[in-house]
């Protein structure tokens with residue numbers, strides 16, 4: 503479809519995945535199968551949702567690709583970096599998420615996706631030991647090598663645009679440090695000085711992507727692009743950013759249930775979330791320094807929805823706990839339990855409980871988010887949008903927001919969906935609105 507507001511999606515879109523593990527390969531296999539007409543893109547809003555445009559007599563329900571010019575799945579060229587040499591085919595089999603009958607029909611295409619050497623530092627992911635990694639004298643040099651990879655991939659695959667998306671392991675927790683992460687000049691100086699304490703490998707990927715004019719999406723909770731220096735760089739380069747941490751299972755439920763409690767003025771005494779999972783992500787998150795990054799992301803969710811200043815009697819004393827347990831027998835099939843202690847009429851003495859047992863499949867939930875984030879990031883770039891894309895918060899557990907200006911993140915899934923639909927409407931030349939569908 504054509505649009506006056508968004509450049510057309512002409513040519514091929516290169517999708518470079520950082521990490522070729524369970525989530526990436528589930529995304530890749532599914533995308534290749536769907537474009538052959540052999541799979542259902544369930545969970546993908548860009549492929550399946552219909553959005554209302556116009557009101558009253560004018561109203562119409564259209565698929566997103568009929569409102570704005572989205573890249574066609576047939577035009578995606580996928581590449582990756584990983585610390586292991588397995589091709590997408592080998593890695594997909596190893597991940598044991600999709601069954602061989604869903605992998606074999608696209609075997610040839612998967613075998614051609616051979617990972618490029620990774621920018622990796624074992625102090626950031628202590629549980630992984632891979633040898634397919636770059637050597638560089640500094641973080642700056644590492645970013646330069648990644649820039650070359652992006653340029654080479656773009657030329658070799660004849661792509662008109664590139665999006666880089668992080669679906670690699672969660673890095674250890676590093677706090678925001680004003681002396682390094684606030685301004686672009688300080689960030690670049692630290693990269694050149696090889697400041698490994700403050701500059702993570704993921705920051706090198708993000709820096710390289712932005713430098714090459716490619717939108718960057720952060721699917722893990724890493725600090726990475728969640729710093730003013732990266733926003734400054736993205737602004738300068740006219741590059742959109744989205745992050746962080748795919749909102750897939752338990753957190754998705756939280757951002758649905760918490761608004762229900764607030765709407766009904768029900769109080770919350772405590773929310774305990776725990777889960778078992780046995781994939782490599784679970785193994786990485788078993789290390790306390792990596793779990794800390796995930797914990798901060800998962801804990802951020804309910805405070806802004808259940809505001810203690812707005813409703814002190816209901817939300818001033820919430821005990822919120824999040825646990826993750828590495829349990830190999832379950833593989834990618836995570837089981838998540840949530841217990842909510844709630845109260846209402848006549849207070850805490852008449853407490854009630856809600857229990858959720860979510861038997862999910864981690865990568866099956868995350869893969870469509872990867873596809874949508876890639877397509878939306880590319881759309882945003884062609885629409886001339888740059889910096890943090892708050893309208894994409896819908897897909898993210900810990901949506902980026904300019905905390906230096908006191909801007910609060912929006913966590914409520916339904917508010918996020920309104921923001922998402924309105925951005926699509928505006929890019930499609932329709933009026934934004936808040937009418938309930």
Ligand SMILES: NC(=O)c1ccc[n+]([C@@H]2O[C@H](COP(=O)([O-])OP(=O)(O)OC[C@H]3O[C@@H](n4cnc5c(N)ncnc54)[C@H](O)[C@@H]3O)[C@@H](O)[C@H]2O)c1
Nearest residue numbers: 521523524525584620669670671672722748750782783864
């Ligand atoms: N599946 C979900 O529901 C979900 C939800 C939110 C976030 N995530 C995040 O998505 C990420 C991927 O999850 P997964 O299950 O695919 O994990 P995985 O362990 O199967 O895959 C991660 C891959 O990244 C590679 N890797 C690690 N560091 C790298 C680096 N610096 N450069 C290149 N490659 C690197 C690893 O070798 C591995 O192959 C994790 O950070 C996870 O926390 C997943």
